Structure formats: structure tokens, C-alpha cells
Amino acid sequence: MIAATGSIGLDTTRTPFKTVERVLGGSASYFSYCASFFDKVGLVSVVGEDFPEKYWRELEAKGVDLKGVQRNKGKTFHFDSSFSYDLYARTANATEFGVLASFEPRVPDEYKDAKTVYAGTNNPKIQLEFLRQFGKQKVSFIDTIEHFIANDRAALLRVLSEADGFVLNDVEARMLCGTPNLVKAGKKIHSLGPEAVVIKKGEHGCLVFHGGGVCAFPAFPLEEVLDPTGAGDSFAGGFVGSLARDGKISWAGLKRAAVLGSVMGSFACEGYGLDRLRKLDERQIDERFEFYREMTSL
């Protein structure tokens, strides 16, 4: 099992071509949707009283265990954002944390033997508490955002020193390490603890660091991007999911994971919200993986 925490939210996303309102979103939704193609996922999160029953049922139907999802008094996390014409720049219009503001992850006993643990973006102190609720057997991954790099650096370094893997984007890596060079940044972060570091670069692919070395991967070349929301979390879902299937961290596994992360991220961009992922099947994932393998074989 992959035990994961993160946000479940309702997204209002305004693109130049279409606006979708209060659709299922949040890092944990994308992550678990994608990771569930690779392993059973148990989610630890929170929703409010307004959370639509259909989304709850949808996640359950996908096989995501929701025992760890609290239904608290108040509103579900809501994120309203607009994309620029080229879909590269996103502007936040409103971020209403609702029940997420006071969320404390409580891990159900049934999850505690999970072999793989993923602590999505949150206050690093809460990430650490989350990770510590699991036994020694786990391979653990964390994510973060600029806010915590700027405001909770000490706590972030602490959780980094205990995590096995760290997934972050290029802006965050540069900020954390104070260097524009991503290879330097990744090696620095690797030296702070995590056995595996992935720096995501969106449409430009990713860099993976392990055992003192680095590998670069292109993103899956996409002609039709409708909505990049959740692409990074979908990448994490494919990446962590693939490694969970391996049960350990190795270069061969990390390369496969980076490609499957890119593949899942590419699908996420091809529909509004989770729309493309809803229609996804394993055969389509395998096809993109094979395309990728052929593309990079020399």
C-alpha cells in the first residue's frame, strides 16, 4: 500500500478556452488517482461538509481507500486560478483553505504497515508527524512549495533528513539551494538526506539524483494541452507508484519511475481537471511508456 497525505480540494480553473467550477482537485486527488494504477492507495486528508458525495464515491470506485479522510465541519479547500493564453503562467484568484487550515493527519491503523509513504505539500512539521506514524519498513517521499522553503526552512531540512525521496519543482530547488544551476541544486539536496531527488521542470521534463549521480529526462511531447492543473501531482503519483511496485530505490527503478511520472503528467494536461485521467486505462499508459522507450533508445 501507498499511504499518502495531501489536499483534496475543489478547483475553479479558468483557461482561455474553458472554465471549470468547483471540480475535484487538490494534490492528493491527482496523486492518488495516478498512483492507484500501480498500487493500492490509502489517503489521509480532509474535506468539508460541502464536499460532493459523487467525488467521494468516485475516489472509492477508483480503489482509493478513504478511511483516513476526515469529514470536518466547514468548507472544503477551494482554489480559484486563471491560466494565461499560452497555459504557462497561472494566477491565483482565491485560495480558501477551509477545513484544510486546521487539518491534522491521522493515519488509520490499517495504513501503518504501508511499504510506501507520500507526504504531499504541507507544513513540514505536520509532514514529519505524518511520516513518524509509520514503521521502519517504509520508503518515504515528500513534496513541498515555496512558502515552506521561505518560512519553515529548519523544519523542512529536518523532514528532508528523514525522507527517502524528495519531489520538487525547478523554482523550489533554486530557492532552497540559492543557485540557478539545477544540477548543483539537486546534488546539494541529495546531500541533505534523500536517497532520491526529483526536480520537475514541467514541459521540460525532470532531473533525477541518486547515488551521487544525475539523469535527465524529457517530458512526453504533447501537442494538445488543455489544463496543466495537477500535472506535477500526477507526475508524483506515477513516480512514487512505480517505485512502490519496485519496493526499493535503484537507478533502473528511478528511470522507469521518471518516465511513468512524465507519462501520467502528460495525461493530466490533456483534459480539464481529472477528466483525462478518468478515461485512462493501463494499456494507454503502457503505450506511452513504449513510445518513450523507443524515443530515447539509441
Next chain:
Amino acid sequence: MIAATGSIGLDTTRTPFKTVERVLGGSASYFSYCASFFDKVGLVSVVGEDFPEKYWRELEAKGVDLKGVQRNKGKTFHFDSSFSYDLYARTANATEFGVLASFEPRVPDEYKDAKTVYAGTNNPKIQLEFLRQFGKQKVSFIDTIEHFIANDRAALLRVLSEADGFVLNDVEARMLCGTPNLVKAGKKIHSLGPEAVVIKKGEHGCLVFHGGGVCAFPAFPLEEVLDPTGAGDSFAGGFVGSLARDGKISWAGLKRAAVLGSVMGSFACEGYGLDRLRKLDERQIDERFEFYREMTSL
């Protein structure tokens, strides 16, 4: 033989760490330095009376045929530019065209049977005249810059319709096609004539288009970037050089060429001006190619 035209210049490059003044530069210098690892290069270009003899001798010593390089009355092309702290943004301080302003490429008879022809950035009318001085046997490649996309679009489309390959960067591709999506842009350009299109993305690698399809390649991950000057021209030298060795355009050859282009571009960044390329040998190229092959093998 690869017959190539482009600029030979003197570069003054100001980086946050070091400034180099009036060192050998220009697109043709980088291109031919790199391409000469793969095939004999015959250069068609121009220098002024102030061009240092040592640079002439250096290019000759590298095996570059300079029969097609005119020594004209006036000053050698001089480009003075500064890089930002992170080495990503370059500002032009002065562009003194000198003898390049009135340059008309004249191809020596000895070059006219060249199997591979490369027309570096220039007015597209002059590129077309250059290409037409060769026989039917040639595989031809061109490059361009934003200036000609904005001001000589019709002539550029004309030369594109006659060229076998087109090498350009991401900004140029978006501008030429009026779309932010590089996969769409590349396919559009491919449909305008060239059998092979390469969109260079600097540190993010490149996209290659051929036969209606697309492949993405990461750049070689570099920890130490000293001076990105000439990286794109070095990429072109490795790319065209590798294809010249094949003698034809195929997917297998294009993939190898994209990697060898990335490898040559990576070396160019590791020294000021041509410094790193001067110390380069075939074994080092092979090593990076092998690293790349291993990095992307799944």
C-alpha cells in the same frame, strides 16, 4: 565534406565571473570546430583586416578548410554582450557587423560536391543563393534568427521549402508559427518542407521532427556552466556533423545526431569562448555519448 557558411567574429563576453575580449567567436567558428570532429569542413565566410592571424591558423590547424573565407577591407564582425548572474539572459552591448554587412558567400569549386551543406544564420535570400551553388547531391540544413522571421518571412519560407533540415530555437519556432506549443510549431514547420526540424531549448534539450513524428531529448546535465556563447552553434555542428557521417536522414541517425548535438553544446558551455572545445578529443565525446545512452536506456 560539410560546406558551411555563417559568421566568423570576435566576441567580447562579460559574465559575472570573467570577461573575455575580442576572442574568436561567431556561428561558423563554433559550428565548424564541432562539425570537424565528424567530417571535413569547408567554410564560407568573411573576416576583416584586423582578424588575428593566430585564429586563422587555429581554424586551419583544426582541419577547417578556409578557402571560402574572404579577407575583406574593414573590420571583423564584433559582438559585445553581457550575461546575467544566472547565465540565462544575455544583453547585447554592441553589434558591429563590419565586413559581415556586405558579405556575399562565394563557394569555391572544391566545395561544390559537398554531400552536406549548412547555411548558418543570414538573410534568407543569401542562404538560398548559397544553397543553389551546390549540386543536387547535397543534404542541406539552415538556421535563422528572430530578425529574419519578423522581416523576411516570405524569403525564409522559400529557403525552408528547399532545405532538408532546419535548426532553430524555441523562441524562433513560437514566433514563426504563432503558437506557444512547440510540438505544434515543429509539426507546422516540418509541413513547410524540411524533412528534419530541430527545435533547440538550451538547457532543456531539444525536440526533433521527422516523418510526421516527434522525439524529445534532454540536454546533457551540466553542473558547471561558464559561458553559454556558441552552445546553439555547437549543437548544430554536432547535429549536422553526425548526420553528415550517416550521409542521409533517418530516425536512428536523427536521434544519434540530437544526442551528439547536445554533447557538443554541453562542452561549449564549459569554457569561455572556444576554450573547452580546444581541449576536446574524440574519447571525451564518446564518453558523454555513452553516459547519455545509459541515462536514457530503460
